[in-house]
Amino acid sequence: MHPFAYVAPSTVAEAVAELSKHGDRARPLAGGTDLLVKARANVWELDAVVDIKNIPELMTLTINGSGLSIGAGVPCYQVYDNSEIAAQYPGIVDGASIIGGIQIQSRAGLGGNLCNAAPSGDGIPSLIALSAVAKIASVNGTREVAIENFCTGPSRTVLKAGELLVSIEVPKPAANSGAAYTRFIPRNEMDIAVAGVGVFVQLDASGKNFESARIALASVGPTLILASAAGDSLAGKPVNDETIAAASALARDAATPITDMRGTIEQRKQLVEVLTGRMINKAVERARG
């Protein structure tokens, strides 16, 4: 492991100033469950690590009439232990509660999961499905990026040198809507997704028809995938096996997996189709309450 400086600023301004000093040889430290592993394995050779956990803004969870704001350093357990989030955003809880084990969840958060940009990030598909936005700060000010555009490849994001993720902003879900996420893993826990699917559906007042839907896929491409055609195919359609099967097949088409030690192309495409069907049904069930 290359020796690095550790700094722990207490404001966003100090943090971005510190990050911008070192260019791409500095990284923000939240839970550290990815960063420290990569630093020790010399995947990242860092001169500075900027601990964000002393910055109140990045450690805050806010839920109100306009939506949910998740500070970039908030650990997973605070998300899934929050009863309001569990009631209004069960899709996010589905993801946050299966990242690693209990010890990891007490340190790691959705912000880090997003910035680590693994195609298998379990926290990310529900954020995409729920149309969440990343709030980013730098010495030049702030900007916002839709979560589906945030990750650009394995371990790559839109963040430029000196930029810091501040929070994830999730809009308040409309009435008669529901979301759900699941993944396929060979074991029962403590594993990495072979394929993952997050679904958001909005039904009409009768609960019998889709008004809109968004479907996001994990582990089946170089980055997370918003399967737009699959989600759009449901708009205005009745909730039935036929429409759900059609959307599932479109999600399968949207997947661009590779064959590796976690699974084959054919297996992953089939899993996307199966899991999409299962998650649409679960999201519908939740939307109907």
Add this chain to the structure above:
Amino acid sequence: MVATFEPKTDYKVVGTRPIRHDGYDKVTGRAIYGADVKLPGLIWAVCVRSPHAHANIKSIDTSAAEAHEGVFAVITGADMPKAESKLVDLGEGNINFKWASNKLMADKKVLYRGHPVAAIAAIDRYTAEEAARKVVVEYEVLPSVTNVVDALKDDAPIILPDMVGDDLGEDVTNTNMAAHVRHEFGDVAGAMASAAHTVEREYNMQMVHQGYIEPQNATATWDEEDRIKIWTSTQGAFPARTQIAGILQVDVSRVKVTPTEIGGGFGGKIPVYFEPLAAILSKKSQRPVKMVMERTAVFETTGPTPGARMIVKLGADANGKLTAATADIWFEAGANPGAFIGPAAMCIYAPYEIPNTRIDGWDVLVNKPKVAPYRAPGSPQVAFAMESAVNELCENAGWDPLNFRIDNASKEGTRRGDGVLFSKIGMQEVLEATKESAHWNAPIGDAPEGKVRGRGIASGYWFNIGLKSSANLAVNSDGTVQLTEGSTDIGGSRTSMAMHVAEVLGIGAHDVRPTVGDTESIGYTDVTGGSRTTYATGYACWIAANNLVDVLKERVAVLWDINKDDVEFNDGSFSSKAEAQKTIGFKELAGKLDDLGGPANSTGSVDLESAGDGFGMHIADIEIDLATGKSDIIRYTAVQDVGTAIHPAYVEGQLQGGSAQGIGWALNEEYYMQDDGKMANSSFLDYRMPTTLDLPLIETVLVEVPNPLHPYGVRGVGETPICPPIPAIANAINDAIGKRLYNTPMNAGSILKALK
């Protein structure tokens, strides 16, 4: 003449479940493992490892690393003593010092990815790692082979050009075939030709790792008198000493090995890895040197068990009697010879009586880590092939697979595949117990919608070994007894040893204080392996305890001023034959020893040729999601002839642990190799061993057929239980989905593919 013993039942300590003597230290974190060893002036060392699976080393430049601040010593292959080509028996497999040395540090050529090419000792671990990155190695990359088929092709790259292979006794050169052995009995061709039913199939298995939680480690000092002290996590301090001395080319008495507590081994901690390197670095730096392996290196460079290609053919008559069997097996040795084809031949047909058999085995070099023993090395592989073929034969002919096994079970007088005749064995009792078990008689139940269920059975066998063990006893004045024994304790053995002593002396298990000795405090003891420890070291403890009784009788004779022959000992109490009312208990006597001649000590040792065979049957219930291929083991039972269970909880633990490892091997574990010879999944994230959430409570049925070769009837139990799970699961999958899988791992992807 081998001593035999009549079965007993009136035990006081044997068969009870005392808590383990090392329990509190282990659950509170006080126990000292290899990585916990700290010495004054200790420095750290790391290896520079090859990124290539097969390459010539054109040059190594260590000058920048040596100049790095904080570096004490750098070594390369040039610093390794030239070890002689000599085969030494380590109890569970042989070692040739020349290959063993070359495995630890490459000479002119790297033979597997991760092969060390240099090692660096520095003031701390991170300094050593930084310096390691400054070693410049120029490689000429060679084509690599990672499976037995490619390795035996005419144009295959030759991994060890100076190796002479043994092809049925003929020397062969310029080959990757280290050995080809054959065992053949009866008229195999004739019997196969006249068989009413036959089945012939090919099976392939990937390498798998033991997966012990504690990585390899070593701490070494090499002092001015050329005395070498090693602290290490090992399955045998004495076999480790043999290897270290052989590789360093010094006399064994120059080397003292102190075994630490051990965080799992399963055979993988019989070979040494870091010990000689740390010693050479200590000699060069004149400091104590410590090395602890990273998990990636554990996977890439330490003992997996062989991957295998196997073709098995069975023949049976119209009445369901096996008449003939043939097997051709090719095992991956890794980059040095020694792939356990011998044990495979001993095990493959052992559960059956088959009059005409042949097995041909090939030990094949590939550019992968040299294999190490892993729990019944060679047997789970051939069990997968044999037990799958047996079930397929039964399915084709419409025979019940359990009754077929009962009809064909091996028994006293059956000839094993390698020619050995069985003495008293318990295969039939195991089959009867299986048939009567709660699991076998319970319906499997209905699967939820979208899922299907299936049940599979399979048998398994390990021959178990005896070999050499030593134990010393000393009586304390408070009536307790110090026990020093030579077997490093992986699975609770020190408590089982203490129970042997306590049973003889008529005291409690916790009145005996067991310690695992180092190589200068106890006599020679072979590895904790081969399922020999409770059998052989327990036997030595029993002898030592009886010798101690003899010593104490002399002291009682002094006390009462009678003849020693007139002193009797029963249930922890000495009495006079002449005056029955004259008695003294063990504890009371212990307090009087100072006036009766001082310390009372004894010793015991054994060198046992035979051990007593271990047979098991497993029943596996599986549930499969038809849409995803995901499987869950929903019920699992291990039935085994365990001889006498000294500590039944440990015996059950062995059955459960072996089953768990076998289930992992069956379903998900594999060395997933890239074309360039790199293992793609060298972490616990992607090398998927089962967690507690992936396993049901594994039920056990202990069939106790006392082993006449041991005073209490002990039979080795640790290895047999990893043999049946793989075929039991293959048979269960076939029962569930009507498709048979012939390759491991039988993961969700394979099941999904079979369902297409």
